[in-house]
Amino acid sequence: MKHRDTLVIIPAYNEERLIGGVVASVAEALPGTHILVVDDGSRDRTGQSAAGAGAMVLRLPFNMGYGVALQTGYKFALRRGYAFAAQMDADGQHEPRDLPLLLETVRSGEADLALGSRFLGRKIYRAPLARRAGMLLFRLLASVLVRQHITDPTSGCQALNRRTIRFYASEIFPVDYPDADVLLMVHRAGLRIREIPVRMYAADDNASMHSGLQPVYYIFKMFLSIAVTLLRRHALPSDRRRGGTKT
């Protein structure tokens, strides 16, 4: 079945080697669905590889980070009028064959955001110990705050409908390391979250955009972001006056 109203967004940074294969397997799992690779200012030929594999390509003028690349994809989806979108990583850690089920969850109206969880299904994924401890922490935190059992709040494998696309494309989307805090914002905006089991593989090399980040800053940022989100009165972008800076 062809779904021209659906866009698969893959942010990529220096993934020349893997991106072609990832795009090809998404095209195989979701025939006819549009695929967008957002090249985050890569120094290699990521953009060309992706285009060669048949994806639409957007290229940021310089490296701006995972969250900015991701949001660029959502801004694109919003402008082009896609009704549904899915996101996955370019490093091959997500399984494209799980996308149809994720998309089906939002398509059926069961949820506004379908979250691919690596802990609900079969466990292929083995994270390093320190990372597992961090995951456990955010898992507990997210579950308490969202008042719903969340097993994998840091998942980068998601599917969303237009309401959530609009939310991700707005000014309040936290572009530096969007993770557990996004779930809280989504929840407070009245959007429904549903977790779906997915397969996940340990990233094949260190090129993943999540690695190499200082974990201490990451944890600090997550707590701060969650705290201020709880303190904010307005949950939806439309409730808020126009974003940006005052002059």
Place this chain on the structure above:
Amino acid sequence: MMPLRQKIFAFVLAIIILVTIFELVRKRKLREEYSWLWIVTGVSILLVVWRYDLLVRFTHFIGAFWPTSTLFLLGLIFLMLINLHYSVKISGLTNQVKNLSQEITLLKGEITGTTRPPEDESDDG
């Protein structure tokens, strides 16, 4: 009391700061919105030269012993404020740069045709 040498030095310093700020603003090298904190500094130094007793009273008020330590404290507070001011500005600028980059990226995709849907043969863009 404040020794005359100190007075002259502080006075000259304050004048240099104020003249430099006005000059930068006049040449449009410094925007007015950034100049006010610096002008406040220059004027504060002048105030201390003119009314040293105010500094002494303020020192007693905050429980410090030496007026010099009050000056250092105020200097530090000033630097902290100006840094905070810059942090706020940089945050705003970062966000604007982000939005601009995304906008350029989206427009460039339209213009160069890299975001044309693969099976879409009809040219509508």
